[in-house]
Amino acid sequence: MTFRGRRVWLWRWRRNPLRRRSDALEAWVVPVVWAVTVVGGMLTGWAATHSVERGLAEERAQWxxxxxxxxxxxxxxxxxxxxxxxxxxxxxxxxxxxxxxxxxxxxxxxxxxxxxxxxxxxxxxxxxPATESQAQVRAAMVGLLAGAGAAAVPFLGGRILRERLERRRMAQWDEAWARFGPLWGRMTG
Structure with a gap:
């Protein structure tokens, strides 16, 4: 049986002497990126859908x-x-x-x-011109593609930023290990 301990909510935002700036930055990057991804994708998809529906309705009325x-x-x-x-x-x-x-x-x-x-x-x-049902299908498809494309931009940007933060953290660990690793052997004995 393993002991898991108490789960600590919002641990990335709590004060901790071991928390680095990159940890705090990542704590904010993740929710902001997800919010922008979801909201931006939905708003872009909605706007594209309505734009296409409006354009196809104009075609039906004028042609x-x-x-x-x-x-x-x-x-x-x-x-x-x-x-x-x-x-x-x-x-x-x-x-x-x-x-x-x-x-x-x-x-x-x-x-x-x-x-x-x-x-x-x-x-x-x-x-x-497209019938009303054809127009709805086309508009939905365009909205879905536009929303997914718009959501991909902040999502990929966030992934790239998190990857850079991770590389930076690993470099800091390597630097710290290079500094304190040789001292480690002296402490045993």
Missing amino acids: HPVVALLTQDAPERGAAGAQRVWAKVRWTGEDGSSHTGQARVAAGSPTGTAVTVWTDPGGSLVTQ
Whole structure:
């Protein structure tokens, strides 16, 4: 049976003649780094999530579908037998101006086939906006990655600082041992 003794809470902050400055510094580094890591990661993740959700909601509100016509026959098949291929289309913008561009259409579609394309307020082609559920998933993933990335910075900084403190402590031990080690043998006898 081993004797463990009483557990001393907050021992790093207590007065002790053997406590070095590096011990006291480390006593503060650990909780500060953890607080900044957790709070910084959560706040960054939350901000990124809301920013992405807001941006995707704006896209859903501003982008709209338009009927476009193929200006040439679509290729019979795409690369590796793809069912959808790129083809030239023409559409009329909200202001009545004519626009052309390339859109993905069914392979083999003849000239004049009507296809639905999405445009922004300027009349430029854009991809179909994300649905609300897709936007939530994307925003959550971006928030998670941004939060983890932001949390990694103080966490790694704290690890580097603690490693340097440990090296410094070991150097101090080596120095003390070099000074008092030779005297150790004289005390026995």
